Amino acid sequence: MVLNENNSMFVMNPSKEIKSENIDENLISKIEELTKLRKSISLDLKSIAGATKISTQQLKNIESLDFDKLPPHPMRGSFIDQYCKQIQKAKVIS
Numbered sequence: 001m002v003l004n005e006n007n008s009m010f011v012m013n014p015s016k017e018i019k020s021e022n023i024d025e026n027l028i029s030k031i032e033e034l035t036k037l038r039k040s041i042s043l044d045l046k047s048i049a050g051a052t053k054i055s056t057q058q059l060k061n062i063e064s065l066d067f068d069k070l071p072p073h074p075m076r077g078s079f080i081d082q083y084c085k086q087i088q089k090a091k092v093i094s
Helices: 025-040 045-052 056-063 075-093
Strands: none
Touching: 025 056, 025 075, 045 056, 045 075, 056 075
């Protein structure tokens, strides 16, 4: 809640959309790198979906950098973090 100039309270509407251009370039390059790694170690999205309970469609949205199709923050960040961790975990195992 925020007070406006008349000292009236109103609720700020958080932005539900985040466009790809607003995403940190380091994050984008990391996702691109992990996507290549995932494919090189033959890790399929169904395996990641099973481990994280994130749908394969949402994982495809992450890999294609369609962040505006992901749920709003904080779930968006959690999905991306889980995706990255699962690929890094699989890399260590393989």
